[in-house]
Amino acid sequence: MEQRTNSPYPRIDRPMLAIIGVFLVLSCVLFFASDRDHDWRYYQAAFKGEVATQFGQERAAQVTTGIQQIWVADLGRADRCITCHQAVSWKGFENAEEPFRTHPLEPLKAHPIEKFGCTSCHGGQGWAVDVIEAHGEVAHWEEPLLSRALGEDYSLSGNKGALIQMNCNICHRYDRETKGADAINLAKRLVDEKGCRACHVINNRGGRIGPDLTRVGEKAPEQYDYSRLSGQKTAFAWHVAHFKNPKEVSTDSTMPVFGFNTEQAQALAMLVLSWRPADVPAAYLAGAPRTDVPTPEQAAEELRMRTGPGKWFVETGCATCHSIQVYGVKAPAQIGPDLSNAVEDVQSRFGRTIDDFLREPTGTMSVVLSRQIILTPEQKAIAIQKLREAFAVYQKQQAEKER
Amino acid sequence: MTMTPTPAPHPEAPGVRPRRFWSVTPRSDRDAGDAITSNFMLHAFPAKVSKASMAWSYSFWLGTITAALFLLLTLSGLPLMFLYVPSVERAYQSVKDIEYVITFGSWIRAVHRIAAHAMVVAVVLHLARVFFTGAYKNGIARGQHREWNWVIGVVMLLLTLFLSFTGYLLPWDQLAFWAVTVGTNIASAIPWVGAQVRELLIGGREIEQATLIRFYALHIIVLPGALGGLFAYHMWRVRKDGGLARADREEITEVARQVSPSPTKTYTLLGVTTGTAPTVTARSLEAPNTTVNAVPDLTRRAMIATLGTFAVISILAVFIASPLEEPANALITPNPAKAPWYFLWLQEIVTDTTIHMGSFTINGAFIGGVILPGVLIGLLTVWPWLDRSPSAVTGEWFPRARRTQNLVFILVMVAILLLTYVGMEMRGPYWQIYWPWETWPSMPGRI
Numbered sequence: 001m002e003q004r005t006n007s008p009y010p011r012i013d014r015p016m017l018a019i020i021g022v023f024l025v026l027s028c029v030l031f032f033a034s035d036r037d038h039d040w041r042y043y044q045a046a047f048k049g050e051v052a053t054q055f056g057q058e059r060a061a062q063v064t065t066g067i068q069q070i071w072v073a074d075l076g077r078a079d080r081c082i083t084c085h086q087a088v089s090w091k092g093f094e095n096a097e098e099p100f101r102t103h104p105l106e107p108l109k110a111h112p113i114e115k116f117g118c119t120s121c122h123g124g125q126g127w128a129v130d131v132i133e134a135h136g137e138v139a140h141w142e143e144p145l146l147s148r149a150l151g152e153d154y155s156l157s158g159n160k161g162a163l164i165q166m167n168c169n170i171c172h173r174y175d176r177e178t179k180g181a182d183a184i185n186l187a188k189r190l191v192d193e194k195g196c197r198a199c200h201v202i203n204n205r206g207g208r209i210g211p212d213l214t215r216v217g218e219k220a221p222e223q224y225d226y227s228r229l230s231g232q233k234t235a236f237a238w239h240v241a242h243f244k245n246p247k248e249v250s251t252d253s254t255m256p257v258f259g260f261n262t263e264q265a266q267a268l269a270m271l272v273l274s275w276r277p278a279d280v281p282a283a284y285l286a287g288a289p290r291t292d293v294p295t296p297e298q299a300a301e302e303l304r305m306r307t308g309p310g311k312w313f314v315e316t317g318c319a320t321c322h323s324i325q326v327y328g329v330k331a332p333a334q335i336g337p338d339l340s341n342a343v344e345d346v347q348s349r350f351g352r353t354i355d356d357f358l359r360e361p362t363g364t365m366s367v368v369l370s371r372q373i374i375l376t377p378e379q380k381a382i383a384i385q386k387l388r389e390a391f392a393v394y395q396k397q398q399a400e401k402e403r
Numbered sequence: 404m405t406m407t408p409t410p411a412p413h414p415e416a417p418g419v420r421p422r423r424f425w426s427v428t429p430r431s432d433r434d435a436g437d438a439i440t441s442n443f444m445l446h447a448f449p450a451k452v453s454k455a456s457m458a459w460s461y462s463f464w465l466g467t468i469t470a471a472l473f474l475l476l477t478l479s480g481l482p483l484m485f486l487y488v489p490s491v492e493r494a495y496q497s498v499k500d501i502e503y504v505i506t507f508g509s510w511i512r513a514v515h516r517i518a519a520h521a522m523v524v525a526v527v528l529h530l531a532r533v534f535f536t537g538a539y540k541n542g543i544a545r546g547q548h549r550e551w552n553w554v555i556g557v558v559m560l561l562l563t564l565f566l567s568f569t570g571y572l573l574p575w576d577q578l579a580f581w582a583v584t585v586g587t588n589i590a591s592a593i594p595w596v597g598a599q600v601r602e603l604l605i606g607g608r609e610i611e612q613a614t615l616i617r618f619y620a621l622h623i624i625v626l627p628g629a630l631g632g633l634f635a636y637h638m639w640r641v642r643k644d645g646g647l648a649r650a651d652r653e654e655i656t657e658v659a660r661q662v663s664p665s666p667t668k669t670y671t672l673l674g675v676t677t678g679t680a681p682t683v684t685a686r687s688l689e690a691p692n693t694t695v696n697a698v699p700d701l702t703r704r705a706m707i708a709t710l711g712t713f714a715v716i717s718i719l720a721v722f723i724a725s726p727l728e729e730p731a732n733a734l735i736t737p738n739p740a741k742a743p744w745y746f747l748w749l750q751e752i753v754t755d756t757t758i759h760m761g762s763f764t765i766n767g768a769f770i771g772g773v774i775l776p777g778v779l780i781g782l783l784t785v786w787p788w789l790d791r792s793p794s795a796v797t798g799e800w801f802p803r804a805r806r807t808q809n810l811v812f813i814l815v816m817v818a819i820l821l822l823t824y825v826g827m828e829m830r831g832p833y834w835q836i837y838w839p840w841e842t843w844p845s846m847p848g849r850i
Contacts, residue, residue: 027717221847
């Protein structure tokens, strides 16, 4: 046979190939190891240990192993939380530390796990199987776990675990009161008391002075203006600051300062963020009201104001901010003074007659009358006429009182 | 009735020895011959190869590395095809599954992603090497058409970019969706037919299911098939053109000399005559001092380049996780929205040539997205015919005769790299320039 060419290469190339072989083996070891290295393996072993100490080896043998998931096809959710939170449906771990605590039974009665999964209420990233990723505390996951810890981060002034109530209210938005959702209930009461609907459409009812809030929770965090906000830049933080002082974060806002305390502002922020469409099949909403109708009292009151002697003020829109007590008209948002005695009140406040003031208003009224309620000179004359009539009634009432 | 005699079995055809595998330890010359005829490697490569073209420092083996990356992409793409669901509803979730719960899923995806980025880099470096060494030039041998192999190479570069671009959309996250939005919007700046080109590309007017399935089919079948076919042709042309251009140079520079016959070799001439002592005049290619056997020297080095590439990518893939942003949302534009990195220099030029004068805007997409890349690719394609340097410098790094063109090439490359860097690292929210020491404003979250 032919003699091989006297090649210089094997001397260097063979060891080189061997080194590359070593690197290939190393890479195999690395990717095997990195694939094995998941938090859930540790927690499953730990849970098995817990069960063994509490209930004995036999029960421990029944603990499932491997990745577990709840697949809810209707919601498109694959929640692997139970891979680590294995005690969810085990009795006897009610007082254990997470992740090995039994889930409270009460909420599960109406929301069985196999139908709702975990993340539709708790938030977090159901797809993931490692602690940080699963709890959603990673970039590009906008639904973090709505946990007590997150509430503490936000220094919620009331119940630190209240953030989860946001998710309750996605389906329960039309409830007047939802069991267990105290913060949301507080916020809903505030919405009624402060008359937010005077300016905002909420659930397809309300005034058009401010933006429609029906789906405001859907607004992306990038769509807010954070330039006047210090600290955390989140939609939640923006709403809290806005509820405390609207002009501070949005200079053009004509929304009044309601003087909400921190707890109220946070509850309201949670409420508005929960106002987004419930992307669930109709069957899931069987138990919850499907529309937001005013109570019979509210409806009767509104009808009375619309048809009573104060009708003109209600229709024109004055009654949004001003009550007219003499006609029994109560403004939903009592921002401006009562108009019953406007004739003398304007004189004492501005040193001008009511005619003069309405022709050339100053302050807030100049903004309102140039942007929101635009009146022709004829309509202004009617307004003055109506105000004088109201003042006449007011004087009569005062006289009667004095007598 | 006469019995027909059973035909005798065919005598074994001379020279044909069917054998499933070649012998590693041939016992006879015939075994050794079989080993050669049934060996793919010996047919992919020539029998002998010049030492000069084996050198790491000549070619840096960039073509082999590119081919290795293509092989790795095919291998890693195969399992991904089983796992990925090309539908708008399921694509994002299936990638989440690959990332989180599929055994080795995140590693396979990382291998695929890193190899894809690396392939773009390797192809460009390979092209630069061929340019700097003038390897698209024909040397001395007859029938060389290296210029056409260069053109095929340019087409393969474009295919590689398009392959990477089509793969970019598949995870169906914000990064994917908006990179493809930016990319296809640049395409729509082509005059007259721009809107139609974009429509053809994305299968409609919006990036939707039609786009996803179109990109998927292109990504897994059409483009790899085309690239594989061209690759085969590219390799075949390399052999037809007499190997690397460096080998030509060897022949040019070396003086022909008498080579004494090898005492152990049997020389035959078409089987008519055999003997042990014809005296030949040889230049490098057959000279034992300047050539080595392709097997095992060349194959071993090809193995080193291939497996080395595999090892590097595989180890990197353990440590570099692949990003997956929020699910694609046509209503929310991420700030800033960027094209894939290899198109960022174009996006940067588009920005810089977009001029606002009051309310009047001159859109730079035509200059940056059409004219400039069009001119560059056009020049690149016809360059072998424009390059008038002597064929003596074929296969030489930075020869004096090609100094100006190499300099211009370097300047263009540096400009592209700089613009890419600006686009990648310095363009922050609202496409503002941020210097490396300036921090970007933090992007808001929901909760």
